[in-house]
Amino acid sequence: MFFYFIIIILIIMLLLAFAKIKIEIENVNISTERILKRHINKNYKLTISVYILAKIPILKIKITKDKLENLKVKNKIQQLDVKLLENKELFNIDILKTILKNLKIKIQYLNLRLEIGTEDAALTSYIVALISAIIGILLKKQLSNHTNKFIVNPVYINKNLLKMELNCIFMLNMIHIIYIIYILKKKRRDDKNGRTSRTSDRRAYGYSYE
Secondary structure, three states, X not given: OXXXXXXXXXXXXXXXXXXXXXXXXXXXEEEOOOOOOXXXXXXXXXXXXXXXXXXXXXXEEEEEHHHHHHOOOHHHHHOOOHHHHHOHHXXXXXXXXXXXXXXXXXXXXXXXXXXXXOOXXXXXXXXXXXXXXXXXXXXXXXOOOOOXXXXXXXXXXXXXXXXXXXXXXXXXXXXXXXXXXXXXXXXXXXXXXXXXXXHHHHHHHHOOOO
């Protein structure tokens, strides 16, 4: 009996590991120019669906403004500050390349318009170029699809600004998400071990005498 139980658990784990996740984002409109008002519009909708064997739905979650506010997420969203964009460490190129290369997102539909500005013109140009490159990588094999379009514009007005209009549908494979988590954890562990090793070497040299 226990053997059959293990087999069933393994089958379920395999089905989930090879499951597909479909994410639909509708009518998202974000603007940090809105003073004393919400940064995100009221009628946005996010739908997350999970499929096994490519076509069989096993889970569907719909997220709307009302549901998020009931979960007390509203205040957390309003506390987001565009100044986070000024931290270039958040945009580690190597990590982003690793994620984008292995995540293998299949974009079925994309309509995106972005306007970005910071108090630093050079930083604004850097962020706009980076985001355009990331989207280009994601759409590299799908740019011929006329349903996919995006515009990323810099705004040079000497203040922090973010405007976004987004509608999209994309698919992810659970196995790719699991693999990325493994890669990032391994990289973090290797980096930590490397720092420990370099620190040990410096200490050995620092306390030596000739």
